[in-house]
Amino acid sequence: MKRNRPLNIEKRKDILKAAIQEFYKNGFEGSSMDAISKEANVSKATVYNHFKNKEELFLEIANILKCRLDESFKYSYNKSKSINKQLTDMARKELDFLSCQENITLIQIVTVVMIQKNNIGEKILAQMTENCMLMTAQWFEEAKKDDKLDFESSSFLSTQFIGMIKSFAFYPQLYGAPILSKKEGEKVIKAAVNMIKTTYGK
Amino acid sequence: MKRNRPLNIEKRKDILKAAIQEFYKNGFEGSSMDAISKEANVSKATVYNHFKNKEELFLEIANILKCRLDESFKYSYNKSKSINKQLTDMARKELDFLSCQENITLIQIVTVVMIQKNNIGEKILAQMTENCMLMTAQWFEEAKKDDKLDFESSSFLSTQFIGMIKSFAFYPQLYGAPILSKKEGEKVIKAAVNMIKTTYGK
Amino acid sequence: MKRNRPLNIEKRKDILKAAIQEFYKNGFEGSSMDAISKEANVSKATVYNHFKNKEELFLEIANILKCRLDESFKYSYNKSKSINKQLTDMARKELDFLSCQENITLIQIVTVVMIQKNNIGEKILAQMTENCMLMTAQWFEEAKKDDKLDFESSSFLSTQFIGMIKSFAFYPQLYGAPILSKKEGEKVIKAAVNMIKTTYGK
Amino acid sequence: MKRNRPLNIEKRKDILKAAIQEFYKNGFEGSSMDAISKEANVSKATVYNHFKNKEELFLEIANILKCRLDESFKYSYNKSKSINKQLTDMARKELDFLSCQENITLIQIVTVVMIQKNNIGEKILAQMTENCMLMTAQWFEEAKKDDKLDFESSSFLSTQFIGMIKSFAFYPQLYGAPILSKKEGEKVIKAAVNMIKTTYGK
DNA sequence: TATGAATGAGTCTTCATTCAT
DNA sequence: CATGAATGAAGACTCATTCAT
DSSP states (O other): OOOOOOOOHHHHHHHHHHHHHHHHHHHHHHHOOHHHHHHHHHHHHHHHHSSSSHEEEEHOOOOOHHHHHHHOOOOEEEEEEEHHHHHHHHHHHHHHHHHHHHHHHHHHHHHHHHHHHHHHHHHHHHHHHHHEEEHHHHHHHHHHHHTSSOSSSSHHHHHHHHHHHHHHHHHHHHHOOOOOOHHHHHHHHHHHHHHHHHHBOO | OOOOOHHHHHHHHHHHHHHHHHHHHHHHHOOOOHHHHHHHHHHHHHHHSSSHHHHHHHHHHHHHHHHHHHHHOOOOTTTTSSSSHHHHHHHHHEEEEEOOOHHHHHHHHHHHHSSSSHHHHHHHHHHHHOOOHHHHHHHHHHHHTTSSSOOOHHHHHHHHHHHHHHHHHHHHTTTOOOOOOOHHHHHHHHHHHHHHHHHBBB | OOOOOHHHHHHHHHHHHHHHHHHHHHHHHHOOHHHHHTTSOOOOEOOOOOOHHHHHHHHHHHHHHHHHOOOOOOOOOTTTHHHHHHHHHHHHHHHHHHHHHHHHHHHHHHHHHHHSSSSSHHHHHHHHHOOHHHHHHHHHHHHTTTSBBOSSOOOHHHHHHHHHHHHHHHHHHHTTTTOOOOHHHHHHHHHHHHHHHHHBBB | OOOOOOOOHHHHHHHHHHHHHHHHHHHHHHHHHHHHHHTTTTHHHHHHHHHSHHHHHHHHHHHHHHHHHHHHOOOOTTTTSSSHHHHHHHHHHHHHHHHHHHHHHHHHHHHHHSSOOSSSHHHHHHHHOOHOOOHHHHHHEEEEEEESSSOOOOOHHHHHHHHHHHHTTTTHHTTTOOOHHHHHHHHHHHHHHHHHHHHHBO
């Protein structure tokens, strides 16, 4: 008699969930396939059936994050909207992404490895690129062409703008600070937009 | 024939140096006492004679960083200096600290562990506090009292100001970006100071 | 070519046998899991798959002894048999148990740890209770009620009687003396029974 | 300025005392020179100055026990004293020795090693011989010649007699039972003497 | 003599990974 | 696919012993 066991794909999800939990708590090196399989309620061999090895399992998680990032940051300059509105939209998009605990957790997991100067660290680092910054820089470039803002370097400005968001909503959270409330978030957005407008507005 | 036995204190330094190197590359969990002792050219037991265990060794390194941080961030409001000058001084102090590769390395080492949600991570996190932010917040408070700046929350402003530095000179470096050149640094300082003055100056 | 893989249960037996051998020679502290696994022709990790740790492995062996003890000492007073016969039977049962080298070996292993005043020593000590003495004391009690023997304390008498056996057949063997021959054994039994009868018989 | 430090011989005593404590708790293998030196408040090197190595230190302790044993068991047959009196004296001598906790402790320490079937175990075993039994056997021989007792084998009788004492006052204590009270002791002596007299008296 | 420091070998235990079922 | 069992290699930490001062 075989019990109605969760399907292949269910197990895969269980494993990924367990792995995220473990990597979150103990990092890549500190997590063991043993602990992950136990946490996922599957045999260790099953983990290996789904993922070639520990690194691959980690890379899969990193990939989940990458996909979410790629999805999240897509905006382009729109002549018919005001600068204010567009800046606000961009900031909010960034903030929305960072206001999801799951995203923060994934970022924490991956960050820890990216900082490392070893093999897998470099591998992950290469794979992750700051889409957000690039997108925003592009937007600023267009705004400049459209004669709405005045500045020298778009990438510099992009770093300033996004940095002003992240200084409140990302970097502290990286180290464990609580996610911003809706209200706090709006305040941060307004301040960032205002600062850009005041400093670089025409 | 007796070989020139290096002194106790020399070995301790060698061990710390080797440990920093290892932790930098592989993080806490990924580094082995074996590798550290080999790197330091001492026997493993010698490492244990100097440091009770791996965690203690790590905490010692974290402590080195903490001491440097405590030393580095000391400024108070000075009525006889211009706001511009003082903001610039503070920014430069921060930047100087972050322009030292050794400091960045130490921060990277400690950050990786601080992000972790396990025992030692929490321990380290508790021990490290953001002196810089507190100092700067205090300074802004005084500037407000002195009627030179106008704003609501000093801690908010402090996060904005320091965040503007760190967005260029710290967070990217955390992920491996090169340290800012002298010229780039000055540009960042000027931009940050300017932004604060423009936005909150009276 | 696949080698004839011995079954799980076989390996377990091999490990236990090897462990007994090691503990016999070197005691708990003096035996290494390395030596045990080598002796058992399995990898060290396999030993850990079967037994959580060294202590658990030892406790399993202690448990084997305990089971044998529990099995061996079961007799109750029988009105229809003569005192002489019953005393002789009890003594012989005890002696039979002690005439098995395997039993002596197990006792030696466990004794060494029981004498120790540390954690595992106390644990083992608590687990082992002298069934034999209790059973015999009960028997004497019944014999007294049946008006066949006259004495004050049954536990005192029990200690005397069993002590007289053990003085020849157990304590010397503990220290390495050879097991009693059949003939010697019978002589010891006769002397013990005789002494009890002569001294306390009615 | 050199502090008034305890003399050589004091340290030696401290070390021995500490070693006894450690060996008592953890046996030979389980005790570390580190723990012993710490317990004795001397440096590890000092321990090695006094005793060549761990084994030698242990053997010294075994020797202390041996000396005490040799001192304690000296009696010879005395025609002018009654059998009763002499048996009682012998028994009491044995009991006195076993009523000293320090002696029991030493015996426990040494026993653990003697039971072991390894190098040092055999060494210790060879060194320790049962003086008491030999002395008593001799005494019985004389008593037989003097026509006061009737039996076949003096060594058998000796084992019975001493065994009757030890069954109450030694073997249980080996496993941790409390030392007999004065009153209990006298009862044991009387019972043992009585049994011999009743069974083998002329 | 006393000691702080050093060390090679060894201890228990865990790990990532494989394989036959 | 899923798994229980197996393993070589490595990890943290301890030990008995030595040696220069």
